[in-house]
Amino acid sequence: MKQADLKDLRKLADSRREERSHDRKVLDFDWAGSVITALVSGHGHRYNVRIKLGEGRTYKCSCPDHAKRGRFGPCKHTLLVSRHALANGSATSKKPDTDQA
Numbered sequence: 001m002k003q004a005d006l007k008d009l010r011k012l013a014d015s016r017r018e019e020r021s022h023d024r025k026v027l028d029f030d031w032a033g034s035v036i037t038a039l040v041s042g043h044g045h046r047y048n049v050r051i052k053l054g055e056g057r058t059y060k061c062s063c064p065d066h067a068k069r070g071r072f073g074p075c076k077h078t079l080l081v082s083r084h085a086l087a088n089g090s091a092t093s094k095k096p097d098t099d100q101a
Protein backbone atom coordinates (compact mmCIF):
# COMPACT_ATOMS: atom_id res chain seq x y z
CA MET A 1 0.00 0.00 0.00
CA LYS A 2 2.61 2.49 1.07
CA GLN A 3 5.01 1.15 -1.51
CA ALA A 4 2.32 1.80 -4.11
CA ASP A 5 2.02 5.38 -2.87
CA LEU A 6 5.73 5.89 -3.42
CA LYS A 7 5.59 4.40 -6.90
CA ASP A 8 2.65 6.66 -7.66
CA LEU A 9 4.63 9.66 -6.58
CA ARG A 10 7.45 8.68 -8.87
CA LYS A 11 5.08 8.42 -11.81
CA LEU A 12 4.34 12.12 -11.43
CA ALA A 13 7.95 12.97 -12.06
CA ASP A 14 9.40 13.93 -15.36
CA SER A 15 12.45 11.93 -16.38
CA ARG A 16 14.81 14.93 -16.43
CA ARG A 17 14.18 15.56 -12.77
CA GLU A 18 14.62 11.90 -12.07
CA GLU A 19 18.02 12.05 -13.75
CA ARG A 20 19.12 15.13 -11.89
CA SER A 21 18.24 13.52 -8.59
CA HIS A 22 21.09 11.05 -8.99
CA ASP A 23 23.87 13.36 -7.85
CA ARG A 24 22.06 14.15 -4.60
CA LYS A 25 22.57 12.28 -1.39
CA VAL A 26 20.26 11.27 1.39
CA LEU A 27 21.99 12.39 4.58
CA ASP A 28 19.30 11.50 7.02
CA PHE A 29 16.27 9.32 6.59
CA ASP A 30 13.43 8.43 8.88
CA TRP A 31 10.26 6.52 8.14
CA ALA A 32 7.77 6.51 10.98
CA GLY A 33 4.29 5.22 10.25
CA SER A 34 3.08 6.99 7.16
CA VAL A 35 5.52 9.89 7.36
CA ILE A 36 8.94 9.93 5.77
CA THR A 37 11.33 12.73 6.63
CA ALA A 38 14.77 13.13 5.15
CA LEU A 39 17.62 15.53 4.69
CA VAL A 40 19.04 15.70 1.18
CA SER A 41 22.28 17.30 0.10
CA GLY A 42 23.39 18.46 -3.29
CA HIS A 43 25.38 21.30 -4.82
CA GLY A 44 26.17 22.89 -1.49
CA HIS A 45 22.59 22.98 -0.29
CA ARG A 46 20.63 20.89 2.14
CA TYR A 47 16.92 20.42 1.88
CA ASN A 48 14.32 18.91 4.13
CA VAL A 49 11.90 16.54 2.50
CA ARG A 50 8.72 15.29 4.08
CA ILE A 51 6.44 12.76 2.45
CA LYS A 52 3.15 11.70 3.94
CA LEU A 53 1.79 8.46 2.56
CA GLY A 54 -1.70 7.07 2.51
CA GLU A 55 -4.89 9.03 2.32
CA GLY A 56 -4.33 12.67 1.44
CA ARG A 57 -0.78 11.96 0.41
CA THR A 58 1.41 15.03 0.48
CA TYR A 59 5.02 15.82 -0.14
CA LYS A 60 7.04 18.84 0.78
CA CYS A 61 10.58 20.01 0.21
CA SER A 62 12.37 23.14 1.33
CA CYS A 63 14.00 23.72 -2.06
CA PRO A 64 13.09 26.60 -4.41
CA ASP A 65 12.00 24.16 -7.11
CA HIS A 66 9.30 22.80 -4.86
CA ALA A 67 8.20 26.30 -3.91
CA LYS A 68 7.77 27.17 -7.58
CA ARG A 69 6.63 23.92 -9.14
CA GLY A 70 5.83 21.55 -6.29
CA ARG A 71 2.15 21.56 -7.07
CA PHE A 72 2.83 20.14 -10.53
CA GLY A 73 4.97 17.26 -9.36
CA PRO A 74 7.65 16.19 -6.90
CA CYS A 75 11.07 17.83 -7.06
CA LYS A 76 14.29 15.87 -7.50
CA HIS A 77 14.84 15.70 -3.74
CA THR A 78 11.40 14.22 -3.16
CA LEU A 79 12.11 11.74 -5.93
CA LEU A 80 15.41 10.75 -4.42
CA VAL A 81 13.82 10.22 -1.02
CA SER A 82 11.02 8.13 -2.52
CA ARG A 83 13.60 6.00 -4.32
CA HIS A 84 15.59 5.64 -1.14
CA ALA A 85 12.45 4.62 0.73
CA LEU A 86 11.58 1.98 -1.86
CA ALA A 87 15.11 0.61 -1.76
CA ASN A 88 15.46 0.55 1.99
CA GLY A 89 11.98 -0.27 3.18
CA SER A 90 10.23 1.10 6.19
CA ALA A 91 12.96 0.34 8.70
CA THR A 92 14.34 3.51 10.18
CA SER A 93 17.71 3.89 8.64
CA LYS A 94 20.55 6.33 8.96
CA LYS A 95 22.61 4.62 6.29
CA PRO A 96 23.82 6.72 3.41
CA ASP A 97 22.03 6.17 0.14
CA THR A 98 24.00 3.62 -1.83
CA ASP A 99 21.56 4.00 -4.70
CA GLN A 100 21.25 0.38 -5.68
CA ALA A 101 17.56 0.63 -6.51
Ligand SMILES: [Zn+2]
Residues within 6 Å of the ligand: 047, 061, 062, 063, 064, 065, 066, 075, 076, 077, 078
Ligand atom coordinates in the same frame (compact mmCIF):
# COMPACT_ATOMS: atom_id res chain seq x y z
ZN1 LIG B 1 13.37 19.70 -3.49
